[in-house]
Amino acid sequence: MKLAVISCIHGNYEALNAVLSDIDAQKAEQIYCLGDLVGYGPYPNEVVERIRSLEIPSCQGCWDEDIVEGLNACECSYPSQIAEQRGKLAHEWTNNEIRPDIREYLATLPLSLKRDNLCFVHGSPNSQHEYLLPSMDGFAALERVLSADADVLFCGHTHVPYVRELEDAKLSVTVKSPAQTESPQQFEAPLKRIINAGSVGEPRHGRPNATYVLYDTETTQVTLREVTYDYEKTCQAILDKGLPSIFAWRLARGMEFAERADDPSHVCERLILNYHRC
């Protein structure tokens, strides 16, 4: 079965439509969405309506969560002071723009979706806010896939698409506890994969084009798709709706509206908070 996985639409309706047309042309039978339907872009309500009306299974992204629960980002959400200011501005604008029924829909989205040996998340299985960067330490990357109980982990959030194969993984763990002596344990994991779908509406690969992935469940073949669209329409809508003009400038250059975190060793603080809640 041919699956299409899309992520990080960020209120960019033009980009979403172009990607949906491309998915049609590629004859994908099922679409999954990894969240961040809203935030930064000029059409948050329209994007959510489209996803909802097409009944596309979707996870909740960090931006979707912040619109439901209020802004409560980890420090890794904003790698600089100026990015934080811009992010907060975009959050405020989106929060005012969003309709109550759209907010309610975003609140219903799950943190992850499963389909056989595939798992779909926004950031990582532990948090919508955590970045699984391609340069992340191999042990940590494997731990994330194993924790999802999957062979293939689909994620977004970084806005740069990639496929990472974790082959012949061997883990050696030593458990220490006061009651027991040290007990080294070894695990072997078969081939695992992390597939990042990139971003439909807020790319960061140096071009304005939307990206998504196709995955064939029979052959396990992955195809990264890059789709052109009329990004100038989105840029104009950003200006018309009173969002900062720098968002349009950055979108046109594939630089994201703000920035992403780029520290692969960073552990999301939201993850720690979630553990504490448990």
Added chain:
Amino acid sequence: MQSFDLTLVAGPPGVGKTTWISQFLKDASRPLFYLYPGADVSVDLARIGYRFPWVSVISDEQAPSILTDLPDQAQVFMELGFHLELESPFLAALPGRRIAILPPGLEQPEWRNWADEVMLGNNSQTLEADQLPEIWKSPLTGQVFDPPSLDEVLTELTRRAYGQVVRLKGIFELPDGQAFYVDFVEGLPGIEYTELKLPRWLEGRPNRFSGLEIVGHNLEQKTIVQTVLASCLADDVLFQYQQQYRQLQSEEETVEAETEREVVA
């Protein structure tokens, strides 16, 4: 009147005038003077002063009195920005060696006719448009920047997010107490960052010159100001940073002292 050498250096922005002058400022055996007429708030004046503390950097106000009373063997360098009229009575009357530094292929007769000597400079493309670019300057003394924000803003500026920037130079203070000179010239690759050899400023807001100068076309000055200020640290954040860096510095000094004691022992 005592004998002195005056060298006048002119050329388009980003061609390397200050760099060319700098090669002569390393020799502190003669009294050295540097002027940049029309630029009382100037990154170049500050940069020369920071890099060559033995050079007397002269403001426009001080120039008349100092130039008439120079010490014997004084060497004076006067950098002439592209916005100055070279044939003005003041400049025309100055008795000195005239150097024009021009990028390869630039056929501007104004500089060639004025100069005694023409030197080949950087391949800057700062004068390609029909009209002369505008200059925007802002002192930033006391401001300390969030480093990744500064990096982002400089990328946006030099990639024309706020107008066509053909030349950018600045001195910026960072929270670890260091100051950096930043240099961009359209046509040359990348943005150059040079650490200035200044004492680390880790107590409050730095009370030494920092600033930004941009040459370009259609500059969105209001947005540039807002964006630059959005990258500056608030008092409480700066205080926290400085506290951490002071602690780090004192730990480093302790380790160094211990190592030294061990070596002596």
